[in-house]
Amino acid sequence: MLSIFDQGPPPPCPAPFNLAAFVLRQAEALPEKIALSVLRPGGSDDWSYARLAQAVRGTGTGLLERGLQPGQILLMRLGNSVEFPIAYLGAMAVGLVPVPTSSQLTAPETQKMIDDLAPAAVLRDPAIACAGHPDQIGLEELAAMRDLPPCDWDMGDPERLAYIVYTSGTSGNPRAVAHAHRAIWARQMMVGGWYGLRAEDRLCHAGAFNWTYTLGTGLMDPWTIGATALIPEPGTEIDRLPEILAAHRATLFAAAPGVYRRMLRGRETLTLPHLRHGLSAGEKLSPDLHRQWTALTGTELHEAYGMSECSTFISSSPTHPARGAALGRPQVGRRIAILGPDDQPVPQGEPGTIAIHRADPGLMLGYLNAPEESAARIHGDWFLTGDQGAMAVDGEITYLGRNDDMMNAGGYRVSPVEVESALAAYPGIDQVGAAEVEVKPGTTVIVAFYAGPAALDEDDLHAYIGDRLARYKQPRAFVHLPSLPTGANGKLLRRALPAYYPDRSPPPA
Template sequence: MQAIFDDGAFAPCPTPFNLAAYVLAHADRLADKVALSVVGLSGAERWSYARLQQAVRGTGTGLLQAGFTPGDKILMRLGNTVDFPIAYLGAIAAGLVPVPTSSQLTAREVGKMIDGLAPAGILHDPAVATATTDLPVITTDALKAMRDLPPVDWALGDPDRLAYLVYTSGTSGNARAVMHAHRAIWARRMMHDGWYELSEDDRLMHAGAFNWTYTLGTGLMDPWSVGATALIPAEGVDPQALPLLMKRHEATIFAAAPGVYRKILSHHESIVLPKLRHGLTAGEKVSDQIRDDWRAAGGGELYEAFGMSECSTFISGSPSHPAKPGALGRPQTGRRVAILGPDGPVGLDEEGVIAIHRDDPGLMLGYLGAEEETQSRMQGDWFLTGDHGRMDADHQITYMARADDMMNAGGYRVSPLEVEAALSDIPGITEIGVTDCEVKKDARLIIAFYTGPEALDEAMLKQAAAERLARYKQPRAFVHIDQMPRNPNGKLLRRALRDHWPAPTA
């Protein structure tokens, strides 16, 4: 039998449709219910559904009054505050196209984005780096002043039209703007049962920052779309304090990257969370050790999901359909997923590339300004993820390996080509190659290996990296080697660079 999962297509997205209107569809009915609590050790900032909807729709009105018109792309350079999701939804409510970006990006990186994106303006927190530009800039103070304006009318339309863009490194080494339609939020309904088992009664805590797309989707948009309460730790809260906050605020579901679970476990031998039903993890592969240790500490089961910027998560385990040992889980009901070889779907239990059908409502519209690269990711009717796996007779998928050299830094996919290009002209470096290395059990960091006449001062190299790259892209160590490992055709073997890195410690 072929390695294909197809239980039928998901229900079509309604039309006309607006992503923000869908997310806040329960706001009138649940006006006084807490939609969001930003929780800290000294208290919580609470937002009711009524207050949240007013802020979002008022922001939409303000952006239109500022001169933006439906369809305009708006670059978001905002910090880890509630300003981020309010501005994001406010722009979409008004028919604008927000482009959320990491606050860690440097001015140089933002400048490159502006050149390729051609946005109509920038939403800017003065504490966040941005490029010098003549574009209109709306500050956080101005955004906050918009919240009390009359509510904007929802900009309804074709669910296939562009709603927002997110950046991903991609295999080319250049950051690509991924175009998503309004229907992308509708596709996330498949996660509600297939991963979260999410309901209106839940209080979901996400450990990530407001301006991380994992938090934006799993931690905010999805809970709000079912009328649940989102719990987000205040900026600066240490991961070791999260169990206390979960207990204090009666979290029923906890979502985080594997590294957060690891940090919590390093400070807590036992975890007592009477209201917690289960944990969610995504962003990078979770190890069996973390999963077992979390369960042994009393945290319960962890359910993993696999996805990407181009299609969010579409393979997952859940309480109703737990993953088998070592497996990611199964495709969510409504998805069409296959394991492909060069000639199409392979057989069950054979390795191939994980692929999702082009008709999936969560799949991107394409890469902005890169139609050729978009098409290169397609094989017939299938979008190639670039990750290898195998499917068994129960449609459980085991992750095998990355098909390329993409690195994973704390849940962010990072292209080695981008990092190498940013650092290759440092004086004294003849050639540079980067990869992620295991520095201790279940922990990987980006490490740079370089050739040159002599070893260079590492502090100087790290300073150069800090000036050119976002923190999560920066190598955490630089290793001088005699020559780069290459295959017979002269191609750099990045994985072989790990042979120059010491074995991980416990």
């Protein structure tokens, strides 16, 4: 059997359509229900569906009154605050195209974006770095827009441009990814295929408002079905999250693996009386961290795989928990294949490139101003993700790492994820990344870089890994770092690891 998952496409997106209108479709039926609670010690700032919808639609009106026109691009340089999702949805409500960006970017980095995007305006918190632009809309002006008369929804073709996000840059320079209004319609496949989300849920996301993972999983998806989104106020310490989750009766919790790792550090118990399960995305979840969470909380942790170009489309879920170290399975409605070098599906169980069908409603329109690069990602009916995986007979997919992260050891291709998973459980290792390092001209070896309280004994590490990986997969050296290099969204930058290798010879092979 070939590595193809296809149980039929999802229902087509209705037309005319507007992403923001779909997100806030419950506001009329549930005006007084709490849509958003910004959590702080001893209380919260609560936004009802009616208040949220008014703020979004008023912002839409204000943006149009400033002379902005549907189809124009707005660069978002706002901080970790509720202003971000209100402005984001307000722009799309009237057909403008927002570009959410990380508040950690520097002014020179934003200059590249401004040159690339030619935005009509910049939505700007003065505390956030940004290159110069002649039309900047500040926080006070944005706040005043909320009370304006509500805008009409800009309904139209679901294929038209809705928003732009930048890739993390883990595989090279960040790219501007253009998404259609239909992208939110496609996310319904995640509600059952990953979240197990219900209207009565209180979903807490640990990320910042201005992170696309938070915007989608933490805010927009709960709002589309009438659930309540919980976001800890900016500056909340990760160590305090368990107390916050319990106090505010969170039933679902979403975060990146690094947050779960910090929450569990030094704990022997973790009591979360209302929690049904956790959700993990953003980077690969190690099996050891998964086991620790389950043991301490008594709840499951469901992982999802996706990318800026198509959000998440492979996941485990309450109805289909992942088996072993597998990611999970394609969500119902997705069409997924594992392709070989000839762009044909490989037999089940064999590694290849993870690909999603080009007709998936969540797939990007393309890279902005880069038609040739966009076309290069499409091979026949498939969009190639650039990630390696293998599909089991039941559809379960195991993630093996990016094509360009794959390491070579004596002619064998080795997945860095496999090496990292084997080391993640070792006491004293908080985070680990594996990379191929050229130690002298023409000679490369696998090196494990790790962060933790202190450097560990290399002989002990070699002995530990020797019982867990074939000889050719084992790191030849271990490098302790205060922290591993990550991008603005917290993802491990494996490409940056070799630069941290010290000028010394590795242990004998």
